[in-house]
Amino acid sequence: MKKILAHNPLKSRDLLLWYQNNARELPWRKTSDPYKIWISEVMLQQTTVNAVINYYHRWLKRFPTIQSLARGNIHDILNLWQGLGYYQRARNIHKAAQIIYKDHHGEIPKNPKVLRKLPGFGPYTTNAVLSIAYELRLPLIDTNIRRLVMRQLALRGVANIKQNKTITTYLEKIMPKKNISFFNQALMELGALICKPKNPLCLLCPIQKNCKAFQKGIQELIPKTSKNKIKKINAAIALIQKERKFFIQKRPEKGLLAGLWEFPGGKQEKEKKIEETLKREIKEELKVSVTKSDFLMKVKHYYTQFAVTLHVFTCDVVPFPLEDDTHKWVILKNLKNFPMPSGSAKIVSKLKHDDNQQRRA
DNA sequence: AATACGGGGTT
DNA sequence: AACCCAGTATT
Numbered sequence: 065m066k067k068i069l070a071h072n073p074l075k076s077r078d079l080l081l082w083y084q085n086n087a088r089e090l091p092w093r094k095t096s097d098p099y100k101i102w103i104s105e106v107m108l109q110q111t112t113v114n115a116v117i118n119y120y121h122r123w124l125k126r127f128p129t130i131q132s133l134a135r136g137n138i139h140d141i142l143n144l145w146q147g148l149g150y151y152q153r154a155r156n157i158h159k160a161a162q163i164i165y166k167d168h169h170g171e172i173p174k175n176p177k178v179l180r181k182l183p184g185f186g187p188y189t190t191n192a193v194l195s196i197a198y199e200l201r202l203p204l205i206d207t208n209i210r211r212l213v214m215r216q217l218a219l220r221g222v223a224n225i226k227q228n229k230t231i232t233t234y235l236e237k238i239m240p241k242k243n244i245s246f247f248n249q250a251l252m253e254l255g256a257l258i259c260k261p262k263n264p265l266c267l268l269c270p271i272q273k274n275c276k277a278f279q280k281g282i283q284e285l286i287p288k289t290s291k292n293k294i295k296k297i298n299a300a301i302a303l304i305q306k307e308r309k310f311f312i313q314k315r316p317e318k319g320l321l322a323g324l325w326e327f328p329g330g331k332q333e334k335e336k337k338i339e340e341t342l343k344r345e346i347k348e349e350l351k352v353s354v355t356k357s358d359f360l361m362k363v364k365h366y367y368t369q370f371a372v373t374l375h376v377f378t379c380d381v382v383p384f385p386l387e388d389d390t391h392k393w394v395i396l397k398n399l400k401n402f403p404m405p406s407g408s409a410k411i412v413s414k415l416k417h418d419d420n421q422q423r424r425a
Numbered sequence: 426a427a428t429a430c431g432g433g434g435t436t
Numbered sequence: 437a438a439c440c441c442a443g444t445a446t447t
């Protein structure tokens with residue numbers, strides 16, 4: 065049977081030409097240092113370009129080389145990463161840097177199988193670093209490329225790991241012999257700027273004529289999306305002060321927001337009044353009793369799966385909780401030295417603001 | 426194969 | 437309020 069819609073694979077030349085004329089100027093595109101490219105790739109995981117840029121500059125200023133990073137401590141590293149999310153990434157970068165420094169003469173290994181074994185190097189990041197920094201001819205699949213190829217081939221269904229084989233085969237077919245770094249970046253850039261999830265700019269697309277989805281007019285239906293509802297949660301937060309110091313505690317080393325510092329408190333469960341939650345959590349966490357609590361502020365913070373409203377109270381407790389490795393009394397000014405979840409950081413920021421107002425008055 | 430893991434920007 | 441993002445590790 066004759067394939068009327070036989071696919072006409074895109075020419076890498078069209079793509080590279082477009083990239084040359086339309087690529088954004090991004091900090092990690094001005095370097096060929098594999099370390100810097102690695103850092104950018106990890107920061108960009110599930111994170112938008114805009115959110116990354118400042119973190120990228122701050123990070124390289126503090127840790128300009130793999131050696132400096134290998135010698136860094138996790139507290140400083142998390143502090144630099146604060147607000148970027150997915151904190152395991154920072155821990156893995158640190159671990160991998162130590163391995164690279166110790167076992168690979170401080171150079172990122174060029175063997176994909178070796179690199180893939182290091183913490184934080186998954187299928188995407190391994191091939192991204194090797195292709196972009198070392199020009200190795202390796203295909204890669206990120207959200208942009210997955211969407212773009214699904215449209216090129218008119219693959220229906222949700223964006224999913226199940227299409228990886230098809231996508232990889234296609235990429236290997238269209239990949240040029242040279243310019244792999246530009247080619248891979250060009251695919252991602254085209255996905256980000258033209259082949260967008262919503263309202264793709266097909267009329268400006270350099271590979272429009274190769275796109276099966278465009279031919280069928282179904283580009284906006286690919287990939288299929290699923291809805292998710294955001295749960296609402298209330299939490300009680302205790303500001304416990306002794307003289308000018310606040311009491312903070314460290315979260316467990318595993319799980320959500322691992323190893324970050326926060327004010328004591330927790331989720332509202334069966335309690336009707338949030339003050340009851342406050343008392344229960346403080347008793348459970350610190351083994352002390354709340355004798356007085358005054359509502360201070362409400363802070364709303366959105367996670368991917370839920371939205372939490374933090375009900376913040378200033379509290380008196382008996383007895384005062386004690387310090388140890390995971391519990392500290394800290395003055396307002398020094399709280400910035402402790403990596404905190406963004407919700408807690410918002411509270412600190414308001415406290416500072418109020419403090420400044422009072423000083424002026 | 427499904428789920429945990431953040432947060433900020435955009436729609 | 438929902439959607440989106442240069443994914444990885446664990447279960």
